[in-house]
Amino acid sequence: MRLACLHAHHSNIANIETALLAPFDIELVHFVDPGLMNRVTHDDGFEQVNAEHKVKEQMEWMAKCT
Known part of the structure; x- marks a missing residue:
């Protein structure tokens, strides 16, 4: 079994x-995507919906890689 893990650091x-x-x-x-966590915590214009969309994109990409 293979498990993909997305890390903030x-x-x-x-x-x-x-x-x-x-x-x-x-x-x-x-x-690893340290930029996403940084953006979520420091960019007031980056809303939760944007973060959710980015994580969804990342997970889809990860699934294709594994």
């Missing part, structure tokens, strides 16, 4: 691998 990769690799027989594929 590359440092989260090790945490997910520690939590999921030992107990489960899965392959993890990591994607």
Whole structure:
């Protein structure tokens, strides 16, 4: 089984691998987008609907890559 993981920061990769690799027989594929979290928290013009749309796009792209 393969699981795609979207991270806000590359440092989260090790945490997910520690939590999921030992107990489960899965392959993890990591994607990192620190810019999205930064934009959500610092750009007042970037509304929730924009963030939701961006995450949906990312998830669709991730599904095609895995």
